[in-house]
Amino acid sequence: MNLMRVPALNTNYIWFLYNYKNECIIIDPGEETKVLDVLKKFQFKLRAILLTHNHIDHVNGVAPLIQHFPKTIVYGPVETKNHGSHFLVSEGDDFVLLHKKFKVLNLPGHTSGHIGFYSAPWLFCGDTVFSAGCGKICVGFDQHMYESFLKIKHLPHNTLIFSGHEYTLSNVNFAISVLPQDPFIINYRNKIIRLHNNNQPTVPTTLNLELKVNPFFRCGNSDIKKSLNLPCNFKEEWRVFSELRKKKDLF
Numbered sequence: 001m002n003l004m005r006v007p008a009l010n011t012n013y014i015w016f017l018y019n020y021k022n023e024c025i026i027i028d029p030g031e032e033t034k035v036l037d038v039l040k041k042f043q044f045k046l047r048a049i050l051l052t053h054n055h056i057d058h059v060n061g062v063a064p065l066i067q068h069f070p071k072t073i074v075y076g077p078v079e080t081k082n083h084g085s086h087f088l089v090s091e092g093d094d095f096v097l098l099h100k101k102f103k104v105l106n107l108p109g110h111t112s113g114h115i116g117f118y119s120a121p122w123l124f125c126g127d128t129v130f131s132a133g134c135g136k137i138c139v140g141f142d143q144h145m146y147e148s149f150l151k152i153k154h155l156p157h158n159t160l161i162f163s164g165h166e167y168t169l170s171n172v173n174f175a176i177s178v179l180p181q182d183p184f185i186i187n188y189r190n191k192i193i194r195l196h197n198n199n200q201p202t203v204p205t206t207l208n209l210e211l212k213v214n215p216f217f218r219c220g221n222s223d224i225k226k227s228l229n230l231p232c233n234f235k236e237e238w239r240v241f242s243e244l245r246k247k248k249d250l251f
């Protein structure tokens, strides 16, 4: 199975998975034009669409694509019921597409019903984890988002994380404002600036890397607590996470 990244709208990525027969699965089509271009160019046969959540920039392409290819099967969380999902899935569900097994993980936080699709070593996590950052949180769901991060943290460290947007430069600038002396973040920021200046993508990322450069995976870190004016012995990590996200909102 192969993977392709297709930039769409302003900052979105639509991920394509395809096999040697040119059968393909796409994740979060926020628009149809780019998808139709790629399908035509590579003569892909669209078999399925996976949706992580119900935001318009992730689902807007579904209806027109289904009109073009009525046999396409759509999997998504309950919140995508009115956006074309045929199979409403949640944690504990799994299914096989193109001979690959996909497990569904509940990853609430960005929206209340957000899910991810895991097929080792790949995780399609929509707007949950971004490289060096974290998706915006819907009101009151800070602790849920923290728990979604914990769930991802316990996946194998070689997991490849496919996010829904290219936000790394802004995230890494925030990360360095919180941990200015951190050698991993300093190096990573230099690398991201180089990639950005050459119009190169910065995702997918790996869990192994994110555990080092993503402050939202490091809420036990005393320097992060210090930057949030919290005492070093502050124990409730989800509150550190929540304060960190609030600080990013104002960044």
Ligand SMILES: [Zn+2]
Residues within 6 Å of the ligand: 053, 055, 058, 110, 127
């Ligand atoms: Zn979203």
